[in-house]
Ligand code: SF4
């Protein structure tokens with residue numbers, strides 16, 4: 055299935071590419087390749103998983119705005135263009151393919167010494183999600199509150215001393231901590 | 232009574248000079264030692280990323296077993312808290328806090344996380360008579376509450392007003408401050424709890440030299456986004472926790488008048504006498520107190536001068 059779809063897509067892209075003479079856009083993915091929804095649950099602990107409506111978001115942003123250079127659609131950021139002007143579609147386009155859940159692990163931190171590495175500042179998975187989502191939501195006035203996207207779990211309420219775990223007799227005005 | 236003749240006077244003078252010289256050398260060598268931790272860890276706090284969610288505060292509270300807060304950590308009314316014209320400060324119940332600022336230059340608020348900056352050459356450490364503080368090779372400034380005598384010198388010596396005290400009993404005061412999660416995380420190579428909790432990765436953890444590189448890359452590659460300065464790169468001789476901002480640092484509560492030199496350099500002469508503390512304790516204490524209050528006085532004087540300037544300008548304008 056997957057292979058067949060890929061072959062067809064490639065064929066289609068090749069034809070389109072040939073017609074448009076747009077070598078930078080060869081093998082580019084488009085919205086029809088995308089899943090309708092994505093369940094974001096790999097980090098769910100203090101908040102419930104997010105049912106991400108991918109189809110709906112396609113109407114707000116083009117592929118490269120979230121997926122950078124991985125979908126084969128040319129990026130707009132001049133910093134990225136320096137190297138990725140003609141980068142074809144990557145094998146892996148999901149966030150977790152590049153953004154590690156534990157960015158600050160020892161092995162990763164010790165690679166930062168290597169002067170040949172340009173991507174010394176690649177956010178971890180949680181950072182990648184939030185920076186991308188909230189960054190855009192602020193601009194287009196989408197939801198930005200924590201619980202607008204994911205409800206707090208019981209573990210979360212405990213961490214934040216809220217809900218069932220709210221401090222007894224706390225007043226909300228004039229409090230310091 | 233023993234009479235002081237010329238010979239013994241000279242002898243005594245020589246001995247004192249020698250002692251001071253030796254002590255001075257020892258002290259400057261010790262201050263240089265801190266530079267020998269090139270692998271020390273650090274954090275760069277990016278104000279442009281912080282959304283003021285207070286997750287870092289909640290995570291710190293749990294990690295350090297601090298007391299239950301007065302209000303939930305998802306209550307944002309704390310940003311309105313003011314006490315004598317000052318925003319919230321860290322204390323013995325909260326090792327880190329986030330404050331909100333509304334700089335006139337931009338149309339949205341900025342949030343600033345405050346905690347111990349884990350100075351490369353900590354004033355708290357150098358001012359402590361009983362050596363309660365340690366700067367670890369991993370970069371954390373930790374303390375031994377057992378030896379603390381509660382003199383509060385560190386509290387006034389710290390340029391960032393960080394160390395706080397817990398007075399659980401009048402005779403057993405205890406220093407309380409952020410320790411970079413040293414015991415539970417940092418010494419195992421793990422990032423502190425606040426860093427792990429931050430959804431926005433506003434806190435980037437790594438070797439100090441590497442996060443500094445990251446900060447410089449952000450400034451270089453997103454022109455116009457940041458002011459061209461990393462707070463803590465050089466302030467008070469460099470700190471492990473550093474900051475990036477989109478507006479001048481004095482607009483978001485930073486003290487931009489702290490010296491570029493470690494605090495220790497300005498008190499070195501004084502510190503040469505520290506080992507004699509037992510004999511001259513009261514004088515020393517007064518000295519430190521003067522030094523510490525001078526910090527506030529300088530600030531007050533600056534404020535007054537500024538006020539005077541604006542007043543003069545106003546008068547001129549009126550006359551015109
Ligand atoms: S910020 Fe203050 S308490 Fe922290 S290391 Fe520096 S002088 Fe010490």
Ligand code: SF4
Nearest residue numbers: 281282284285287429
């Ligand atoms: S957790 Fe991160 S984004 Fe939230 S207040 Fe703390 S530093 Fe800011």
